[in-house]
Amino acid sequence: MEIENIQSSAAIPAKTAGEPNRAPIQAILLQLRAFIALLILFGFFAIYSDSFMQTNNLIILTKQVAINAILGIGMTYVILTGGIDLSVGSIVGLCGIVAGGLINEGLVLSVFDVVIYFNIWIVMGLTIICGMLIGMFNGILVTRFSVAPFIATLGTLYIARGLALLRNSGATFPNLVGDPELGNTGFPKLGAGELLGLPYSIWIMAALAIIGTFIAMKTPFGRQIYAIGGNQRAARLSGVRVKQVTLMAYVISGFCAAIVGLIITSQLVSAHPATGESFELNAIAAVVLGGTSLSGGRGTIGGTIIGAFVIGVLSNGMIIEGVSSFWQTVIKGVVIILAVMIDQFQQRLQKRNG
Amino acid sequence: MNPITDDIILHAEKVQKVYPGTVALKDVDFNIYRGKVNALVGENGAGKSTLMKILAGVEQVTSGKLILNGKEIAPKSPREAEALGIGIIYQELNLFPNLNVSENIFVAHERTVGGSLVNHREQERQTAELMKRLEQPIKPRTLVSNLRIGQQQIVEIAKSLARNTQILIMDEPTSALSNTEVEVLFRVIRELKTQGVSIVYISHKLEELLQIGDYITVLRDGQLIATAPMPEINLRWIVENMVGRGSATAYTPAAHEIRDDALRVENLTLPHPGKAQGYLLDHVSFSLRAGEILGIYGLMGAGRTELFETLMGLYPDATGDVLLYGESLKGKSIRERIQSGVMLIPEDRQREGLVQTLSVAHNMLLASLHNHLFLKVVLSGRKEKNSVERHIEELSIKVSNRNNPIGSLSGGNQQKVVVAKALLTSPKVLLMDEPTRGIDVGAKEEIFTIMVQLAQRGLGVLFVSTELKEVLAMADRILVMSKGRITAEIPRAEATEEALVAASAIGHELVKAGV
Numbered sequence: 049m050e051i052e053n054i055q056s057s058a059a060i061p062a063k064t065a066g067e068p069n070r071a072p073i074q075a076i077l078l079q080l081r082a083f084i085a086l087l088i089l090f091g092f093f094a095i096y097s098d099s100f101m102q103t104n105n106l107i108i109l110t111k112q113v114a115i116n117a118i119l120g121i122g123m124t125y126v127i128l129t130g131g132i133d134l135s136v137g138s139i140v141g142l143c144g145i146v147a148g149g150l151i152n153e154g155l156v157l158s159v160f161d162v163v164i165y166f167n168i169w170i171v172m173g174l175t176i177i178c179g180m181l182i183g184m185f186n187g188i189l190v191t192r193f194s195v196a197p198f199i200a201t202l203g204t205l206y207i208a209r210g211l212a213l214l215r216n217s218g219a220t221f222p223n224l225v226g227d228p229e230l231g232n233t234g235f236p237k238l239g240a241g242e243l244l245g246l247p248y249s250i251w252i253m254a255a256l257a258i259i260g261t262f263i264a265m266k267t268p269f270g271r272q273i274y275a276i277g278g279n280q281r282a283a284r285l286s287g288v289r290v291k292q293v294t295l296m297a298y299v300i301s302g303f304c305a306a307i308v309g310l311i312i313t314s315q316l317v318s319a320h321p322a323t324g325e326s327f328e329l330n331a332i333a334a335v336v337l338g339g340t341s342l343s344g345g346r347g348t349i350g351g352t353i354i355g356a357f358v359i360g361v362l363s364n365g366m367i368i369e370g371v372s373s374f375w376q377t378v379i380k381g382v383v384i385i386l387a388v389m390i391d392q393f394q395q396r397l398q399k400r401n402g
Numbered sequence: 403m404n405p406i407t408d409d410i411i412l413h414a415e416k417v418q419k420v421y422p423g424t425v426a427l428k429d430v431d432f433n434i435y436r437g438k439v440n441a442l443v444g445e446n447g448a449g450k451s452t453l454m455k456i457l458a459g460v461e462q463v464t465s466g467k468l469i470l471n472g473k474e475i476a477p478k479s480p481r482e483a484e485a486l487g488i489g490i491i492y493q494e495l496n497l498f499p500n501l502n503v504s505e506n507i508f509v510a511h512e513r514t515v516g517g518s519l520v521n522h523r524e525q526e527r528q529t530a531e532l533m534k535r536l537e538q539p540i541k542p543r544t545l546v547s548n549l550r551i552g553q554q555q556i557v558e559i560a561k562s563l564a565r566n567t568q569i570l571i572m573d574e575p576t577s578a579l580s581n582t583e584v585e586v587l588f589r590v591i592r593e594l595k596t597q598g599v600s601i602v603y604i605s606h607k608l609e610e611l612l613q614i615g616d617y618i619t620v621l622r623d624g625q626l627i628a629t630a631p632m633p634e635i636n637l638r639w640i641v642e643n644m645v646g647r648g649s650a651t652a653y654t655p656a657a658h659e660i661r662d663d664a665l666r667v668e669n670l671t672l673p674h675p676g677k678a679q680g681y682l683l684d685h686v687s688f689s690l691r692a693g694e695i696l697g698i699y700g701l702m703g704a705g706r707t708e709l710f711e712t713l714m715g716l717y718p719d720a721t722g723d724v725l726l727y728g729e730s731l732k733g734k735s736i737r738e739r740i741q742s743g744v745m746l747i748p749e750d751r752q753r754e755g756l757v758q759t760l761s762v763a764h765n766m767l768l769a770s771l772h773n774h775l776f777l778k779v780v781l782s783g784r785k786e787k788n789s790v791e792r793h794i795e796e797l798s799i800k801v802s803n804r805n806n807p808i809g810s811l812s813g814g815n816q817q818k819v820v821v822a823k824a825l826l827t828s829p830k831v832l833l834m835d836e837p838t839r840g841i842d843v844g845a846k847e848e849i850f851t852i853m854v855q856l857a858q859r860g861l862g863v864l865f866v867s868t869e870l871k872e873v874l875a876m877a878d879r880i881l882v883m884s885k886g887r888i889t890a891e892i893p894r895a896e897a898t899e900e901a902l903v904a905a906s907a908i909g910h911e912l913v914k915a916g917v
Binding site: 272274279283286346 | 714716735737740741753754758760764769771772780823827
């Protein structure tokens with residue numbers, strides 16, 4: 049009973065808002081399952097591993113989680129509309145290369161025979177715009193040309209990865225420290241800098257989670273995202289601009305991927321075109337673990353963050369405990385399947401209770 | 403009733419069906435005569451489909467008996483009914499468009515070689531035989547998606563015949579057919595009769611029943627009202643029995659002042675998608691005045707829903723003009739039309755009216771989010787709460803908490819949420835498509851009261867209904883539609899059931915030759 053009390057008072061919205069107030073206890077437990085799973089995992093590793101709870105390890109863990117969680121935030125929007133974005137991993141890679149190229153080689157305008165080196169802030173701005181444009185490309189394919197989201201973003205996955213390889217013939221842009229003479233130094237700070245003892249990436253994750261939740265809950269755009277995923281036709285007849293809103297979800301996903309691209313490139317101080325491979329799968333796993341329905345309309349960003357932490361704690365703990373990486377992969381898969389099975393179970397329970 | 407019992411193939415005795423909360427059928431006796439077309443009519447909710455489902459094994463009786471050829475039967479599933487020789491063709495055909503004709507006919511009853519391999523050659527031979535029997539030039543290997551609706555219906559009939567059907571139930575078989583296709587269907591039905599197949603024929607098209615039916619049974623409010631051999635009765639008899647005399651409508655709308663033109667529709671035309679000719683809407687013109695309740699009556703497929711959807715801007719390829727207080731809505735999107743003051747309450751609450759994953763409050767606010775902002779971008783919880791609680795109160799929506807899921811409400815209360823959603827957009831003209839479909843009598847009257855209140859406030863209310871009584875009781879003026887055209891405009895004082903039924907059948911008359 050003690051555990052239950054902790055959970056209900058924690059009141060983490062792991063599931064859709066607007067559930068009945070007097071839900072039976074097992075329904076509440078089911079709703080908070082991702083959070084409960086996280087607490088159990090956390091408790092388990094805290095007890096059985098000496099090094100797990102060390103501040104250093106927790107920061108490393110959260111840094112890893114941040115990457116997945118930021119991608120998951122964008123992914124949540126897309127999945128809430130009933131779509132999916134498989135291209136985020138490739139966007140991470142391409143955006144890293146774009147930023148690396150702009151720092152090391154500048155923007156080459158061969159027509160005018162000039163090379164422009166940008167200030168580091170502009171480099172980051174351009175990189176983010178690049179990510180958003182790719183997201184927009186996905187969105188246009190899905191909304192204007194009615195390409196199924198799975199296929200559209202699968203195509204973009206290949207295109208973006210290919211472009212990342214093409215940019216520098218498959219080679220890395222190393223040593224992205226910039227040149228004081230060109231005025232583009234300071235990029236590594238993003239990955240290495242700290243505020244109040246925590247790396248920037250963790251702060252960025254927190255900020256994006258808060259802003260993302262606010263947009264989802266408190267703006268017409270957010271409300272319309274949920275409506276589109278729940279019943280596209282009813283949303284359309286209520287005057288929701290389904291195409292524009294859906295497109296924006298993909299742009300947001302592209303934005304988040306670009307942010308992750310910058311963070312990783314900065315952490316490594318070099319841009320490699322293969323960065324971000326299979327990141328999309330981790331992001332989708334985090335969203336699903338967080339209780340967002342793949343058919344759209346149900347889910348929260350808070351849930352996704354918890355989902356990302358579940359994956360993060362699980363892999364970090366297993367690494368510390370020396371579980372073979374092969375087994376880690378198997379266990380991750382089992383956890384994802386369990387999560388979806390529980391989700392189905394909960395939906396059936398909800399239907400029965402009316 | 404006919405005393406000769408030996409040509410009755412199936413006799414339903416004192417059939418009763420009780421659903422939680424409602425009695426769908428009360429002690430209904432129903433005979434199906436061997437080798438005859440047994441017509442079954444009644445308004446929506448009269449119990450036709452329940453009776454049909456009981457015969458077809460989809461539903462089971464609460465009490466009463468079904469006697470087939472002298473033996474009592476109780477089919478527990480469509481498959482059991484099929485084994486007893488009872489087949490059904492639903493209005494929405496149940497064919498697989500991606501399979502060919504013979505594959506469809508033998509689906510789940512495949513002719514096999516050695517029990518596991520499908521014997522396509524045998525199936526195709528039998529299909530060809532069936533088509534010969536029906537005198538239809540449909541090839542066994544044609545993909546069903548390449549067939550016209552009328553031909554698909556023939557395939558459904560063949561499917562039933564392949565299962566040795568003695569009793570074939572047809573639910574609104576002509577609702578999607580052209581006149582020529584109807585003729586073909588009638589020819590097939592006559593052939594089936596000579597082969598001893600008994601038909602139960604359900605239709606709203608009364609003229610059609612007079613032509614094809616041998617016996618007619620009228621249901622109203624779950625009760626058997628009358629049954630007679632067709633030659634003894636006429637259209638007037640059917641309408642009177644269907645609608646009921648005297649008892650009439652309990653509801654009389656309160657007075658409301660009718661003012662100037664609110665909505666003018668000029669030559670609205672919508673071509674049939676995918677067809678070279680034919681219109682879903684054929685040069686529709688009318689006007690709706692502020693404070694007026696204008697009813698539209700018409701059969702399934704008359705173009706009522708298409709009219710509303712076109713007015714909302716769902717069909718960009720529609721031509722003609724729509725003027726709202728003199729301002730043209732041409733080229734405007736759904737959103738812009740809603741902002742101009744036109745709002746639709748769709749026919750299908752579940753599919754088009756509500757988002758099931760959202761709460762009561764969020765559903766209600768969905769169309770008017772821009773009116774509930776704080777600093778122009780953020781949703782104001784206070785404004786939202788005020789609007790929602792005000793409408794829950796005004797429309798007396800029974801819900802304990804506005805954040806409850808929409809699915810936890812009864813049909814009538816869900817419909818009121820849809821109405822509230824529309825009202826929150828501050829409409830000048832409200833389009834209500836079958837606003838009382840699937841809700842109980844009490845909720846119906848509440849919806850009527852709301853309609854009158856809106857008219858009193860000066861809204862133009864345009865509503866569609868397939869229920870004669872409802873249209874006659876509520877409307878200040880009635881437009882009748884048939885085949886995409888307006889076939890009659892009748893003021894309240896002159897409106898009669900017969901006039902509406904007659905006008906709704908215009909364009910459905912069959913070529914008399916060969917009948």
